[in-house]
Amino acid sequence: MNLVNGLPAHVLLVHVVVVLIPLTALALVTAALWPRAARRLGPLLPLLALVALISVPLTTHAGEWLERHVDDDALVRRHTELGDGLLPWAFGLFVLAGAVWWAARRAAAESGQSGGRRWSALPVRIVVGVASLAVAVGAVVDVYRIGDSGAKAAWHDAYTKTATDSKDGS
Template sequence: MPEFVNGLPLHVLMIHAVVVFVPLGALGTILIAAWPAARRRVGWLVAGTVAVGTALTPIAAESGELLQRRLPENPLIVAHQQLGEQLIYFVVPQLLAVLGLMVAHTVNQSAQRADGGPSARARVILAVTAVLAVGLSAAAAVHVFRVGEAGSRAVWEGVANLPAR
């Protein structure tokens, strides 16, 4: 894995992608969970957005480890790293829940076409997967914020105290 792209650490590029895709996927998940018409139109696109965020998470973590090796020991960076390593445990369940929601939706759509409507059991499964997807997406978005906030503290702590040029 390259450590730099056009002179910038790869980690900086990857974290910005994660910071965009994970919360965007969470917002999309809320939309498709609450609005069946949106689920029909953009549900799989939302699942793809969540999948991209999930796929980029380990790349961001690995590139962060490479960058950390170049920097002096710093407890703020260690705190950021520890939170960053936990992010995969939030985005994978988010992805599985969104995929579960879309599978339940697809099964309901098929049942509706085949015999006039989904069963009560199928509607309950859809509702449960929607609630799970929203909850897990919210947790992933909050954790992305926590990781990013710790990272920004590691980078910018003390900058306000530096003399201006």
């Protein structure tokens, strides 16, 4: 899928990534640090992370097609290089979302059986929480860097700093 209604698909798909990666990161950190939120989110958390993960290669594939159809430019090459680095972050979000979901299910099942919390799971929750925070921050920063480089590539010479007179006088 390279064109959608005559427009480059990358221009449209990029919005999916820009929304879903930070949203997944926020949901992951919230669920990892707040077990009640993890139970409430349930399978929605790994499902959201899966959709975000799938959207990354679709967007980069469409971006590579677009790169071959625009003038060769250092800013475009830089944007492409940065974009290729997002997939590992999205995969990390997916893996951790699955781990948080699984741990929340397991904790709920164990608390129902024993009538209380297992404090032995606290070190695991701390490790998963720290890992989730690190991957979430990395993913969001990477999305920002990629988006910033894409905006610079698209708009670096497409406008003037002073307003131009339009034909209708407005």
